Structures are given as C-alpha cells and as structure tokens.
Amino acid sequence: MNPTIGTLMNHVSVRAFTEQPLSEEQVKLLVRAAQAASSASFQQAYSIIGVTDPALKTQMAELAGGQPFIAEGGHFFVFCADTYRHKQIAEAKNLDISPTIEGIDALLVGTIDATLAAQNLTVAAESMDLGVCYIGGVRDGIIDIADALHIPNHVVPVFGLAVGYPAERNEIKPRLPFDAVYHENRYNTDTLELVKGYDEETRLYYSKRNGQPSTRTWSDTAIGSLIRLPRSFMKEFLTGRGWAKH
Numbered sequence: 600m601n602p603t604i605g606t607l608m609n610h611v612s613v614r615a616f617t618e619q620p621l622s623e624e625q626v627k628l629l630v631r632a633a634q635a636a637s638s639a640s641f642q643q644a645y646s647i648i649g650v651t652d653p654a655l656k657t658q659m660a661e662l663a664g665g666q667p668f669i670a671e672g673g674h675f676f677v678f679c680a681d682t683y684r685h686k687q688i689a690e691a692k693n694l695d696i697s698p699t700i701e702g703i704d705a706l707l708v709g710t711i712d713a714t715l716a717a718q719n720l721t722v723a724a725e726s727m728d729l730g731v732c733y734i735g736g737v738r739d740g741i742i743d744i745a746d747a748l749h750i751p752n753h754v755v756p757v758f759g760l761a762v763g764y765p766a767e768r769n770e771i772k773p774r775l776p777f778d779a780v781y782h783e784n785r786y787n788t789d790t791l792e793l794v795k796g797y798d799e800e801t802r803l804y805y806s807k808r809n810g811q812p813s814t815r816t817w818s819d820t821a822i823g824s825l826i827r828l829p830r831s832f833m834k835e836f837l838t839g840r841g842w843a844k845h
Contacts, residue, residue, distance in 0.1 A: 606726050611771055613730025616672035616763035625727070626674060629762070632723035633716040644705070645713035645757075646681040648748055649674060658747055662740030663759060669734060673763030677737060677744070678717045680709025680842075683753040700753060701844040706837065713757045724762050734759030738830055745840075752841040769808060773800050775817075794818065 621629075630647060638644070650656050651674070659677075660669035669675055682700040689696040699705055721731050737744055737759040744756055774780075779793040798816035805813050837843045 602726075603722075606722060609771060610721075610725060611730075611769050612732040613761075613763075613765045613768055614666075614668045614732055615766040616668060616730065616761070617766050618671065619673055619764045621673040621729075621762065625729075629720050629723050633720040636712075636715040636719040638712050638715070639708045642685070642708060643712065644680060644682055644685065644709040645716055646679045646684075646754065647716070648677040648679065648750075650677060650748075655747065659737075659744065659759065662737075662743050662747070663734050664736030664739050666734065666736060668732070669759065669761050671763075672732075672761040673729070674761075676717075676720070676760040676762065677748065677756050678713040678758055678760060679750065679754050679756050680706060680713050681754045682709060683751050686753055701841055703843045703845070706755070706842050709755070710757050717758070717760055720760065720762075729762055730765035730768065732761045734761060738833065739828070742832070742836055745836075755837060755840060755842055767809070770804070773797070773804055 626649060630649075633647065634643075650659055653670070656670040656675055659675060660667050663669060682705055685696060686700060717733070721733075724731050735758050737756050741756055744750075745754075748756070750756065775797055776793045778787075779790045779797065794817075798818050801817040801820075802814060805815050834843070
C-alpha cells in the first residue's frame with residue numbers, strides 16, 4: 600500500500616458539490632495530468648471540452664439525464680473521441696485516411712484514449728481532495744449535446760466528468776469479488792454463485808446508503824440500466840458523423 604493505491608482504493612462517485620469553482624491553475628493541472636496517460640500509437644485521438652458557462656452547464660445537466668449536480672459542481676469536462684485533427688492533418692498532406700477513421704477500430708481507439716485520459720484526471724483530482732463523477736448520461740442527449748458544443752464530424756462525446764469540492768461523500772461501494780473479475784489462463788464461465796453472494800453485499804450497502812436507501816442489488820442496477828438505456832440511436836448518430844461505417 601502507498602498513497603497512490605490508497606487514493607485509488609478510496610474512490611467514490613460524488614454527486615453533491617459546493618459552489619466553489621476550480622481555479623484556472625487547477626483545470627490546467629488536471630488536463631496536463633490527463634494528457635500524461637497512455638495513447639494508442641500516440642494518436643492522442645481525444646479532446647476535452649470544459650463547460651464553464653453557467654447556462655450551458657445547466658443545459659448539459661438537463662440533456663444528460665436531468666442531473667442537476669452537473670451544473671452545481673466546480674467544473675464539467677466532456678471527453679470526446681476525436682479524429683477531426685487527424686483528418687485535417689491528412690488533408691493538408693493530400694492524404695486520404697477515410698478508410699481508417701471511418702472504421703470501428705478508430706472509434707475504439709478514440710474511446711479508449713479518452714477513457715485513459717479521464718481516469719488520469721480522476722486520480723489527479725482525487726489526490727487533490729476533489730470529488731468526481733463520470734456522466735455516461737452525456738450519451739443519452741448526445742445529439743443535442745453535440746450541437747450545443749459545436750462538435751464537428753469525426754468527434755463524438757463519450758462521457759462527461761463532473762469535478763468539484765465535495766459537499767458530501769457516500770461510503771465506498773463494494774466491488775465484485777476478485778474471482779468474479781480475474782480469470783487465469785482461461786475465461787471462467789462459472790461465476791454466478793459469486794455474483795449472488797455479491798448481490799447480498801450490495802443489498803446491505805444500498806440499504807444503509809445516505810439519501811435514498813433501497814433494497815436493490817448490483818444485479819438489479821446493472822441489468823436494469825441495460826434494459827432502460829439501449830441507446831439504439833447511437834449507430835445512426837455515429838455513422839452520420841463519419842464514425843463506424845465499416
């Protein structure tokens with residue numbers, strides 16, 4: 600155990616922030632930490648949009664599933680997969696990279712790059728005693744969010760990240776058992792009993808959680824979200840903006 604591992608192990612999603620904004624210096628430091636993350640073939644196929652305008656933050660909060668704390672936090676980052684700059688560079692060199700950037704793998708590369716950068720930013724923020732919450736709801740309102748942020752083709756919002764000074768924190772949420780996640784040498788398909796035991800652990804966690812205690816389990820939450828959020832419009836949105844055409 601060391602301070603870095605301690606920071607990682609103490610991660611919780613924060614959904615209640617004070618009104619204190621992040622300073623310009625803090626934002627720059629966090630983005631620089633994000634940029635230090637690994638990148639596939641050093642493509643750096645991502646961009647980060649910081650939303651600071653109060654009216655725009657409120658709009659983001661509404662479009663991302665009606666989550667008001669997004670507008671209340673110190674800063675809101677939108678992480679995007681981005682091959683727009685690569686397309687510009689190629690065109691300046693009279694090269695055609697459309698067969699690559701319009702493929703599914705380019706979307707994976709950009710999404711992974713954005714995710715690695717965001718996790719770096721998260722660890723940096725938490726080491727500074729700030730709180731964070733990933734916002735997958737950005738994809739619920741992705742069409743309107745892309746328009747509001749003037750996002751061009753070949754750029755796609757992947758998720759948001761609310762960062763700020765915590766007004767309160769939840770207890771650390773229990774994770775799946777080690778043996779349900781780590782498979783050695785071959786994939787283990789027999790983990791259902793481990794999940795059942797984990798469900799009882801998460802039922803106890805949610806029953807004692809501040810704010811909205813419930814009797815739900817991890818399985819209830821995970822399967823419920825898959826049923827509730829198919830986001831079937833994503834393919835049309837992506838192909839219409841130059842992504843995942845083949």
